[in-house]
Structures are given as C-alpha cells and as structure tokens.
Amino acid sequence: MAAQLQFHNVTLGYDRHPAVHHLKGEVASGALVAVIGPNGAGKSTLLRGIVGIVKPLAGSIHLGGIDARDIAYLPQSAEIDRSFPISVFDFVGTGLWRGTGLFGGIGKTARKKILDAIAAVGLSGFENRPIETLSGGQMQRVLFARVLLQDARLIVLDEPFNAIDSKTTTDLLALVKRWHGEGRTVLAALHDLEMVRNHFSETLVLARGPVAWGPTSEALTPENLMVAMRMCEAFDDSAAACADDAHSQAA
Numbered sequence: 021m022a023a024q025l026q027f028h029n030v031t032l033g034y035d036r037h038p039a040v041h042h043l044k045g046e047v048a049s050g051a052l053v054a055v056i057g058p059n060g061a062g063k064s065t066l067l068r069g070i071v072g073i074v075k076p077l078a079g080s081i082h083l084g085g086i087d088a089r090d091i092a093y094l095p096q097s098a099e100i101d102r103s104f105p106i107s108v109f110d111f112v113g114t115g116l117w118r119g120t121g122l123f124g125g126i127g128k129t130a131r132k133k134i135l136d137a138i139a140a141v142g143l144s145g146f147e148n149r150p151i152e153t154l155s156g157g158q159m160q161r162v163l164f165a166r167v168l169l170q171d172a173r174l175i176v177l178d179e180p181f182n183a184i185d186s187k188t189t190t191d192l193l194a195l196v197k198r199w200h201g202e203g204r205t206v207l208a209a210l211h212d213l214e215m216v217r218n219h220f221s222e223t224l225v226l227a228r229g230p231v232a233w234g235p236t237s238e239a240l241t242p243e244n245l246m247v248a249m250r251m252c253e254a255f256d257d258s259a260a261a262c263a264d265d266a267h268s269q270a271a
C-alpha cells in the first residue's frame with residue numbers, strides 16, 4: 021500500500037523547544053491509526069505538524085500525493101472559539117470552502133450536502149442554532165459533520181471522543197469506521213485505550229519520541245505504556261533542539 025504520510029526524522033516544537041523528537045516512519049494509505057501517550061506526550065503537536073499548523077524544527081513530513089487542502093482536521097474542542105457568532109449550518113458549511121472558496125455562494129447542491137452532513141451526525145433541526153448554545157457533545161457532532169463534508173483523503177482527529185457520552189461516542193465512532201471503510205486514512209489522538217484496542221488496527225505510542233508503532237496488539241502493551249510514562253516524566257521541557265537538528269535546519 022502506498023504511503024499517505026511519511027515522517028523523515030521529524031522534530032516539531034514551539035519557540036525552538038522540541039515537543040516531538042525524531043519521528044521516522046510512514047502511514048499507509050487507508051490506515052486507521054491511534055496516537056496515544058500521556059498528557060504532554062506531543063500527540064496534538066504531531067497532528068498539528070501533519071496539517072501544517074506547526075512547522076518542523078528539523079526533518080520533514082511528506083504527504084503522499086495530496087496537498088494540505090486534502091486533509092480534514094478536527095482540533096481539540098478547547099481550541100475552538102465558540103463565542104464566534106455562527107450558526108450550525110454556516111459552521112458545517114465551512115467544510116466546503118475548498119470547493120466554494122471563502123466568499124463563494126452556497127448553491128442548492130451545496131445546501132443539500134450541508135443538510136445531509138448535519139443529518140448524518142443526528143443534528144437535523146439544529147441548523148440555525150448558534151454554535152455557542154450547543155452542548156459539548158452536540159458541538160463534537162458539528163465538528164464531525166464539517167469533517168464529513170470535507171471529503172478528505174486524510175482525516176486527522178485530535179481527541180475526538182473527549183468528554184462525550186457513550187451514545188455520542190458510538191455514533192461518531194461509526195463515522196470514523198465509515199471513513200476507514202471508504203479507504204480514507206484516519207489518524208486519531210486518543211486516551212481511551214479500550215477503544216483503541218477494540219477499534220484501531222494500528223497504534224503509535226508517543227512520548228515526545230516514538231516508543232512503539234505497529235499493529236495495536238503489539239504496540240499497545242503495559243510495558244510500552246510504562247516506558248512512555250517514564251519518558252514523559254523525564255522530559256526536559258526547556259531543552260533546546262538537538263545540535264544535529266539545529267544543523268540540519270540551518271543547512
């Protein structure tokens with residue numbers, strides 16, 4: 021299977037302080053990958069690196085045959101400014117920007133697509149509600165509807181099931197499985213290890229650097245989780261980029 025994503029010894033971070041170190045490897049097209057690790061392990065940073073929000077301090081990330089517009093990204097809910105005055109319909113409709121442009125009009129076909137996406141996440145009737153009035157679980161459904169509409173080859177989900185009830189989780193997990201069944205590549209940062217074991221075929225255990233990466237049954241072991249915990253605890257947050265990273269960046 022062709023690679024959808026390649027990590028070439030990539031280091032990602034903020035203000036020259038690395039948050040994810042020396043990641044090498046690739047994600048096959050159509051893979052369903054869980055990214056797990058303790059708090060602060062670098063999961064969000066890695067996902068932000070993939071979608072281009074965080075630029076590598078060293079090394080590189082290659083997208084196999086797609087460009088950044090072909091990626092749908094669901095950020096952590098805390099990163100979304102819910103006070104922005106926008107309705108559910110208009111927010112979900114931003115998933116079509118790739119086709120319509122920022123100021124493109126929404127025609128009949130686009131309107132139907134938006135309504136269908138809202139219906140697919142069980143929110144018919146909520147179209148005119150301002151997003152700030154939604155519950156956490158409803159907002160998560162809205163975010164999934166926007167991803168659905170993006171029709172992307174690569175889908176990147178940052179803690180998509182955080183703080184939502186089991187019914188919502190079941191519904192949204194079914195969407196993830198549908199995307200996987202359609203041959204899309206899906207990466208998700210997750211904390212629920214039971215869910216990972218039961219539903220994700222591949223797992224990357226991250227602790228600033230990779231601890232293990234492969235079939236979930238081999239990567240998600242108590243030993244690897246213990247190593248990840250220790251590595252995160254020992255990590256020096258104020259460390260600068262490695263000398264060889266600084267060199268390769270300058271080159």
Ligand SMILES: Nc1ncnc2c1ncn2[C@@H]1O[C@H](COP(=O)(O)OP(=O)(O)OP(=O)(O)O)[C@@H](O)[C@H]1O
Pocket residue numbers: 034039057058059060061062063064065066257
């Ligand atoms: N915008 C930022 N500026 C500076 N440092 C940041 C920024 N975002 C994250 N970091 C730091 O990068 C490191 C990795 O954070 P990251 O959010 O990627 O971890 P995570 O695995 O997603 O954690 P969690 O499970 O708690 O969401 C942490 O030390 C964090 O403080």
